[in-house]
Amino acid sequence: MARATVQDVARTAGVSVGTVSRVLNGSPAVSESSKEKVTAAIRQLSYRPLASARDLRRDRTMRVLALAKNLDSLVISEVFRGVGDAAADSGYVSLIAATSGDLEREQQLVDMLRNGSVDGLILFSPTMADEDVEAVAEHLSVVQVCEIVDAEAAFGVSIDDRQAAYDITRHLVETGGRRLAMIGNKNARSGRLREEGFRQAVTEAGLSPDRMLFGEGSFGFHAGRSLARKLLEAEHLPDAVFCGTDIVAAGCVRELTDAGLRVPDDIAVAGFDDSAQAEMCVPELTTVRQPAYEMGRVAFTELLTRMTVPGAHRRGRTFLPHELVVRDSTKG
Amino acid sequence: MARATVQDVARTAGVSVGTVSRVLNGSPAVSESSKEKVTAAIRQLSYRPLASARDLRRDRTMRVLALAKNLDSLVISEVFRGVGDAAADSGYVSLIAATSGDLEREQQLVDMLRNGSVDGLILFSPTMADEDVEAVAEHLSVVQVCEIVDAEAAFGVSIDDRQAAYDITRHLVETGGRRLAMIGNKNARSGRLREEGFRQAVTEAGLSPDRMLFGEGSFGFHAGRSLARKLLEAEHLPDAVFCGTDIVAAGCVRELTDAGLRVPDDIAVAGFDDSAQAEMCVPELTTVRQPAYEMGRVAFTELLTRMTVPGAHRRGRTFLPHELVVRDSTKG
DNA sequence: CCCGTTTTTGGAATCGATTCCAAATAGCAA
DNA sequence: TTGCTATTTGGAATCGATTCCAAAAACGGG
Numbered sequence: 001m002a003r004a005t006v007q008d009v010a011r012t013a014g015v016s017v018g019t020v021s022r023v024l025n026g027s028p029a030v031s032e033s034s035k036e037k038v039t040a041a042i043r044q045l046s047y048r049p050l051a052s053a054r055d056l057r058r059d060r061t062m063r064v065l066a067l068a069k070n071l072d073s074l075v076i077s078e079v080f081r082g083v084g085d086a087a088a089d090s091g092y093v094s095l096i097a098a099t100s101g102d103l104e105r106e107q108q109l110v111d112m113l114r115n116g117s118v119d120g121l122i123l124f125s126p127t128m129a130d131e132d133v134e135a136v137a138e139h140l141s142v143v144q145v146c147e148i149v150d151a152e153a154a155f156g157v158s159i160d161d162r163q164a165a166y167d168i169t170r171h172l173v174e175t176g177g178r179r180l181a182m183i184g185n186k187n188a189r190s191g192r193l194r195e196e197g198f199r200q201a202v203t204e205a206g207l208s209p210d211r212m213l214f215g216e217g218s219f220g221f222h223a224g225r226s227l228a229r230k231l232l233e234a235e236h237l238p239d240a241v242f243c244g245t246d247i248v249a250a251g252c253v254r255e256l257t258d259a260g261l262r263v264p265d266d267i268a269v270a271g272f273d274d275s276a277q278a279e280m281c282v283p284e285l286t287t288v289r290q291p292a293y294e295m296g297r298v299a300f301t302e303l304l305t306r307m308t309v310p311g312a313h314r315r316g317r318t319f320l321p322h323e324l325v326v327r328d329s330t331k332g
Numbered sequence: 333m334a335r336a337t338v339q340d341v342a343r344t345a346g347v348s349v350g351t352v353s354r355v356l357n358g359s360p361a362v363s364e365s366s367k368e369k370v371t372a373a374i375r376q377l378s379y380r381p382l383a384s385a386r387d388l389r390r391d392r393t394m395r396v397l398a399l400a401k402n403l404d405s406l407v408i409s410e411v412f413r414g415v416g417d418a419a420a421d422s423g424y425v426s427l428i429a430a431t432s433g434d435l436e437r438e439q440q441l442v443d444m445l446r447n448g449s450v451d452g453l454i455l456f457s458p459t460m461a462d463e464d465v466e467a468v469a470e471h472l473s474v475v476q477v478c479e480i481v482d483a484e485a486a487f488g489v490s491i492d493d494r495q496a497a498y499d500i501t502r503h504l505v506e507t508g509g510r511r512l513a514m515i516g517n518k519n520a521r522s523g524r525l526r527e528e529g530f531r532q533a534v535t536e537a538g539l540s541p542d543r544m545l546f547g548e549g550s551f552g553f554h555a556g557r558s559l560a561r562k563l564l565e566a567e568h569l570p571d572a573v574f575c576g577t578d579i580v581a582a583g584c585v586r587e588l589t590d591a592g593l594r595v596p597d598d599i600a601v602a603g604f605d606d607s608a609q610a611e612m613c614v615p616e617l618t619t620v621r622q623p624a625y626e627m628g629r630v631a632f633t634e635l636l637t638r639m640t641v642p643g644a645h646r647r648g649r650t651f652l653p654h655e656l657v658v659r660d661s662t663k664g
Numbered sequence: 665c666c667c668g669t670t671t672t673t674g675g676a677a678t679c680g681a682t683t684c685c686a687a688a689t690a691g692c693a694a
Numbered sequence: 695t696t697g698c699t700a701t702t703t704g705g706a707a708t709c710g711a712t713t714c715c716a717a718a719a720a721c722g723g724g
Contacts (some may be wrong), residue, residue, distance in 0.1 A: 003448075005680055016704040021682055031690095031702060051449040052387035053680035056709050061384070063449075071409040071428070080403065084430055088437055095427040096403070098416055105420055112425070116335075117383040117395075221612055241470055250596070257614075280553055280582055282589075282614060337710055348674040353712055363672060385710035388679050 004045035013041035014279060024049060060119050064303060065112055066096045068124035074275040075292045076124060079145055082296020083122055090304055092119075101125050113140050120303045123147075123154075125188060140305040145299045146290075147189050148317065155306065155315060159298045159322040161190045164288045165197030167324055168270050169242055171286070173205045175331040177240030177268060181211040183227045183252060184244040186220045191244055194272065198242055201267020210238040219244070232259055239267055240330070244273035250281045253329060257282075268330040274323075283328035291320050336377035345373035356381060392451050396635060397444055398428045400456035406607040407624045408456060411477055414628020415454055422636055424451075435459050437453030445472050448656020452635045455479075455486075457520060469646060473638040477631045478622075479521050480649065487638065487647060489631045491654040493522045496620045497529030498658055500602050501574055505537045507663040509600060513543040515559045515584060516576040517551045523576055526604065530574055542570040551576070564591055570663070571599055578603035582613045583594070585661060589614075600662040606655075615660035623652050 010017045015034050022030045023038040030038075041047070055061045064087060066080050076105075080096055087094035089331055095118065099106040113121045113136065121140065125147040136142055137154035142283050148156035171181060182198045185191035195212070202209050213230055215223040224243065228251065231238060243249035249271030253263050263269055263283055271278055274289035298318060306312045326332070338356075340350045347366050354362045355370040361368075373379070387393045396419060398412050412428055419426035427450065431438040438459050445453045445468065453472070456463055457479040468474055469486035480488035504512060514530045517523035527544070534541050545562055547555040558580065563570060564587070575581035581603030585595050595601055595615055603610055606621035630650060638644045657663070 003680095006682090007680080010704095017681080018352075018683080018704060019702085022703090025682080029702060034702080048443065048447040050388070050680055051444070051447045052384045053709090055384035056382070056388055056711095057680085057682045059709075062562040065427075071403050071412065072406060074404060076402040077409075077430075080650070081430060081432065085432065088434075093429070093440065095397075095429055097425070097427055098409075098413060100413065100417065102420075108425065111380065112383070115383045169513075202363060221608060247608075254612070254614070261681080277612065278585070279608065280612065282586070335710095338711080338712090344676095347712080350674060350713080351672085356671090357712080361672060366672080378702045382710055385679090386712080388681095389710085392680075 003050070004047040006047075006049070008045055009038065009041045009047050012045060013037040013224070020112065028141075055116070058074060059116075063095060063118045064120040064122065064300070064307075065109065065118040066094055066122040066124065067099065067106065067109055067126065068096070069099055069101045069127065071096070071098050073273075075146070075273050075290060078292035079124065079296040079299070080248045082293040082298075083300045084296075086297040086300035086304075090300075092300075092304075094122075094300070099127060101127050102118045105117065110136055113142070119308055120307045121301060122299050124299050141303055141314075143299050143303040143306070145295055149189070155302055155317070157295050157302060157318045157320065158190070159288075159290050159295075160319050161193035162197040162200075164272070164290075164322040165194035165242070166201045168272070168286070168288050169201035170205075171324060171326065172240040172242060172268060172270060172330060173207070174265075175186065175202065175240075175268065178207060179238040179240070180207060180212040181213070181231060181241045182243075183213045183215070183224065183239035183241060184250055185248075186214050187216075187219070194244055194270035210236075215248070219252040220247050221254075225255040225312070226251075227254035228252040232256070237261075237267060240270070241267065242270050242272075246273045246275045246278045246281075246285055246287055249287070249329070250277050253281055253285070263329055264331050270330055274325050278325070278327070281329065286327045286330040287325050289323040289325050291322070295320055335382070336379040338379075338381070339368065340377055341373045341379050344377060345369040356372065367573055378632040387448070391448075393425060393449065394427045395450045396424060396452040396454060396632070396639075397441065397450040398426055398454040398456065399431065399438070399441055399458065400428070401431055401459065402431050403428070405605075407478070407605050407622060407632055411456065411628040413632070414625040414630075415477075415632045416628075418629040418632035418636075422632075423473060424632075424636075426454075426632070433459050434568045442468055445474070450604040454631050454635060454641045463637035473633045473635055473646075475638065477627055481521070487649070489627050489634060489650045489652065490522070491620075491622050491627075492651045493525035494529040494532075496604070496622075496654040497526035497574070498533045499529075499606070499654075500618070500620050501530045501533035502537075502570040503656060503658065504540070504574060504600055504602060504662060505533065505658065507572075507596075510539060511542040511568065511570040511572070512539065513545070513563060513570035513573045514541065514575075515545045515547070515573060515580055517580075518546050519548075519551075526576055541566075547580070552579050553583040553586075556580035557587040560584040560587035564588070568597060569593075572597065572602070574602045574604075576604055578605045578607045578610045578613075578617055581617050581619070581661070582609045585613055585615070585617070595661055596663050602662055606657050610659070612659070613661070618659045619657050621655040621657050623654070627652055 001167045009020045084094045097109050121142045123144045130149040144156040213227045269288040271285040272286045278285040278287045341352045404527045416426045453474045455476045462481040476488040545559045603617040603619040606619045610617040610619045
């Protein structure tokens with residue numbers, strides 16, 4: 001039982017392929033009677049237009065690709081949920097792929113844009129070098145989310161990471177923090193921006209950073225614990241710690257708590273992202289909320305403009321507002 | 333600067349389109365000199381074969397689609413990481429799509445298999461009715477992971493949920509549990525199987541279930557808390573609770589702890605999945621480990637067989653071994 | 665140097681849906 | 695009925711890569 005083609009439908013319905021195609025695409029130039037015959041034939045043969053043939057002729061796929069290293073963070077899955085919903089609203093399908101940080105895989109996936117497998121690309125923390133992102137974005141529709149290359153070669157949607165880190169650090173200062181430490185991650189660009197914001201807030205308060213600890217590679221719960229252990233080894237403990245993500249903050253809180261310290265009384269801890277872990281931690285984490293879902297929606301909208309409006313400028317940046325969420329891990 | 337075609341490459345290289353195609357596909361019947369000329373022309377024009385034209389002619393895409401409601405669980409992201417790695421090993425690209433539980437979206441995505449956008453489909457907890465899954469799997473390559481329809485219409489890969497729940501419940505009994513409650517989820521089929529396993533273990537121990545609580549809709553941390561609150565309202569507290577997922581167990585532990593109870597001394601709590609939350613919980617959760625990554629790999633391998641071996645039987649089931657992980661939330 | 669093999673090449677046909685153009689039909693007024 | 699416009703239709707051309715077949719070139723042995 002081979003696949004039915006538009007020819008088969010035409011034959012069964014007793015019309016020409018042109019008419020079948022017109023029915024398929026809702027052209028008004030079809031008589032009511034032919035439309036019925038064609039519809040019946042389509043149902044009878046359970047016919048589906050073959051995607052590759054259609055894409056070839058139309059020169060577009062109505063598909064976009066969203067790329068990330070992993071899917072294990074709630075921020076990513078919320079961003080992509082936003083992308084997916086916005087895409088569906090516009091009749092697009094959004095596909096997601098994870099590269100596992102493998103550069104070759106990532107190249108292969110980006111090639112899906114270059115070879116016309118998809119019409120647009122949304123990049124979340126690419127592995128490739130900035131200039132490669134720029135090169136791809138030069139001629140094709142690419143939008144970055146959250147992690148954005150310095151050069152404004154492509155379009156990007158994110159919060160202002162520097163400002164957000166500044167804000168939450170100021171909160172630590174205003175609630176009595178004097179010896180401020182940070183546990184961060186230099187790998188990601190956003191991590192570096194958060195470090196900048198932290199340093200600026202500390203400096204403006206007339207203080208200087210107590211300890212700056214940076215994790216290599218994986219940056220999760222265990223990294224948070226082991227970096228917090230380093231804090232404990234020091235002679236003078238900091239009285240406030242800003243962590244680059246909630247998960248790390250949760251690990252940090254756990255390690256401090258296990259060592260008999262009270263959070264926030266002995267030491268305040270702040271996270272970043274307002275992920276589910278922020279509420280699951282004891283005490284619940286003070287953190288910065290990223291509007292992840294909304295960022296995804298905006299990213300797709302921007303992408304759509306670039307895909308459909310010919311002269312749309314391909315570079316630039318949209319910042320979405322972040323929000324300080326004060327909970328129990330810092331002094332009220 | 334329009335896209336270069338195989339014709340352009342042929343012209344530039346001074347050969348025929350046939351030769352270009354042969355170089356592209358590594359056919360041995362090409363002289364060294366033509367190969368070089370073609371390679372040079374390809375680089376010069378930065379040519380990429382158009383996916384839709386290639387797919388149309390070849391009648392396959394080398395792409396598979398992995399479908400799930402959400403991507404917010406670590407089990408899913410691990411399963412899909414396994415699928416992605418196994419696919420890459422075989423030269424396939426695996427794309428992921430989330431349906432947000434929207435039936436129409438799901439239909440549209442499943443149609444990608446029927447209209448040849450992808451060669452195979454991996455289903456994780458579909459929204460559609462069982463018979464629809466069967467109908468699709470009848471003629472096309474479909475493999476289910478984790479959540480598997482009763483009827484053995486399609487192929488499935490999962491752990492033995494009933495047995496796993498049985499095992500962890502037995503553990504609760506063996507560590508002194510006499511009044512056993514369960515917090516579960518009837519929506520998912522795996523949830524019902526886990527309930528069966530729980531009931532069987534309780535019954536075999538000569539006991540009867542204390543309380544059976546089932547969440548509707550969202551089944552996360554807050555659901556765990558609010559269902560645990562119901563436990564607290566009862567006159568006699570259970571001395572052991574089996575929760576359908578770690579997140580729910582974490583919520584449950586939190587609510588009980590906040591109420592001044594000691595876990596596991598006053599009440600033991602067990603989870604399911606061995607997700608990251610199991611280790612982040614205080615006390616760390618006793619749970620059942622699903623070999624999620626491995627399940628993803630196996631699912632793709634099974635799918636590959638179905639896609640490439642013509643007569644491969646399309647139904648059946650592979651169970652992967654689960655593992656009881658005993659931590660501090662139950663008595664040692 | 666010629667003939668039979670083997671290797672390499674060119675080019676037309678093909679995949680299936682869309683679209684354009686010309687032709688046919690319908691509809692309407694006079 | 696005739697003539698004109700408006701609607702509907704058929705069918706060929708097209709998109710770009712692959713593949714098959716026949717032709718051409720290269721090769722080797724005698």
